[in-house]
Amino acid sequence: MTFVQPSERLGRLGSSIFSEVASWRAEAAASGLDVIDLGIGSPDKPPAEAVRRTLAEAAMREDMYGYPSSEGSPAFRRAAVDWLKHRFGVEVDPAEETTVLMGSQDGLGHLALAVTNPDDIAILPDPGYPIYGAGLAVAGVVPYPVPLRESNGYLFDFASIPEDVARRAKLIVVNYPSNPLSAVADRSFYESLISFAKQYGILVVHDAAYSELAFDGYRPMSILELPGAKDAAIEFHSLSKSFNMAGCRIGFAVGHAPAIRALRTLKANLDYGVFIAAQEAGIRAFAEDLSNEGAKAAAVYQSRRDVFVEAMREAGWIVPKPRATMFVWARVPQGWTSRQISQEICRRTGVVVVPGNAFGVEGEGYVRIALVQEEGRLLEAARRIGEFFREEGLKVE
Known part of the structure; x- marks a missing residue:
């Protein structure tokens, strides 16, 4: 029994x-x-040898073993926004518009708990990464899946979303370059997305975990490159794929300050943040990328x-x-x-x-x-x- x-x-x-x-x-x-x-x-x-060495040296330091800040170290947040500026030309406030995560999945899974109420609606991609729906299930949020089809380049058709759904929706989740679809989006798509979101007061959640795995000269953009995007969007980045640091469990979110504050508040009550040595390794990974020394x-x-x-x-x-x-x-x-x-x-x-x-x-x-x-x-x-x-x-x- x-x-x-x-x-x-x-x-x-x-x-x-x-x-x-x-x-x-x-x-x-x-x-x-x-x-x-x-x-x-x-x-x-x-990860690169320099990143592994930094992690090992940091882990040997006696001051690494206290509770880290749930929002991340100021040094990591500064390194992350410096990397964003270098990579995308995006200006982000490390104090108010950035928070560190135990991988982007951590933030994607917890965001709905921080910014929605039970029975709210969230618009999701179908097919899409499973954590999007899992986060809604925990929060009691109703998913509205939008079909992404090969005939449309696996992009959202905003006109297909019913008016009553759009008016009730609190979130719309997008992911380009996409897991599992390997689809990509251009600037005009993001412009339409931001316009749609602002029209209905919906928070855009952009999962950009694969922004650095692009080929043949293609360079994915950040949604925050669009003027005024921070008024309507939060973007999630991960060091897992870009720098082969999946086991380190480190990523970050940037963008809409009220959403960042809400996510920080939730996580301050759930966990004590990312191991500081992993953050030090992340800082080194950003530095390697900025200097073009890293593979x-x-x-x-x-x-x-x-x-x-x-x-x-x-x-x-x-x-x-x-x-x-x-x-x-x-x-x-x-x-x-x-x-x-x-x-x-x-x-x-x-x-x-x-x-x-x-x-x-x-x-x-x-x-x-x-x-x-x-x-x-x-x-x-x-x-x-x-x-x-x-x-x-x-x-x-």
């Missing part, structure tokens, strides 16, 4: 498909297959993208070449569902990919493939998939 039952909100936190994928992976390994995991988007490279993660993923996309083409699965992120968003063969093809690929080849409907209803018919293995392993994954396709008589053009 148990006196504890999981709360209803736990059932709304995330897709059960991720648990299924984990079980497929375990079964493939247990059967003796050499598993190539292209499922979770976790960087497989370490760019984007170059690694661009090379992997080129190798993998070409190998998949040879295997009979033509996939689009993304302009950004560490992901390939690939249409599945006709007659297969996202879950069926992902499970069968894992069972037969040991290659792990994620069904597209793990990210929302509109993800059905696609899979997400993460480029988080060395090029040789990616080539081997494509070779195995090609064998599977030939055995099944499959082709995606």
Whole structure:
């Protein structure tokens, strides 16, 4: 007998498909297959040596082990806004318009608790990163998913959002470059977004975690580059992907001061902030980037993208070449569902990919493939998939 039952909100936190994928992976390994995991988007490279050395030296200091400030050290916040100015030409106040986070997911998951009330509405992308919906579930906020479709470049169609939804909405979440879609947005899209948000009094939440993983000369912009954007937008940045610091759990939010204050107030009651040594490592990562001394993660993923996309083409699965992120968003063969093809690929080849409907209803018919293995392993994954396709008589053009 148990006196504890999981709360209803736990059932709304995330897709059960991720648990299924984990079980497929375990079964493939247990059967003796050499598993190539292209499922979770976790960087497989370490941070730069200078960043690791800074982290190690800071961790050895005796003054590192008190409670850190929940809003982050002044030094980290200053380094973050200096990097933003260098990268995007954006001016942000480190004292009032910046806060440090345990990774951008921390802020994205907690923001609704800080700035909404139960039964408010938030507009979300579908497909979208699961934390967007999970944060709403915890806060008791009603999601309104907007379909993002290939025919529209995976951009929001603001005209499709009903007037009554727009008037009740408190948040609209966008993510470009996008996980899982690898879609990108231009300045005109952000201008339309800010105009829409100001018309209805909606806070724009821009997840910019992949701003530094862009290819072929493309440079994603910050929404805060637009005049007046700070009146309506908060933007989340992460050091996880840009600087291979996922395990350090460090990111930051910038923008709309009332939203920053609300998030700080919530987090001051929930946690004591990011380990100061991790913040010191983050400061060094920014400095390396500003001096151009650090190796760019984007170059690694661009090379992997080129190798993998070409190998998949040879295997009979033509996939689009993304302009950004560490992901390939690939249409599945006709007659297969996202879950069926992902499970069968894992069972037969040991290659792990994620069904597209793990990210929302509109993800059905696609899979997400993460480029988080060395090029040789990616080539081997494509070779195995090609064998599977030939055995099944499959082709995606």
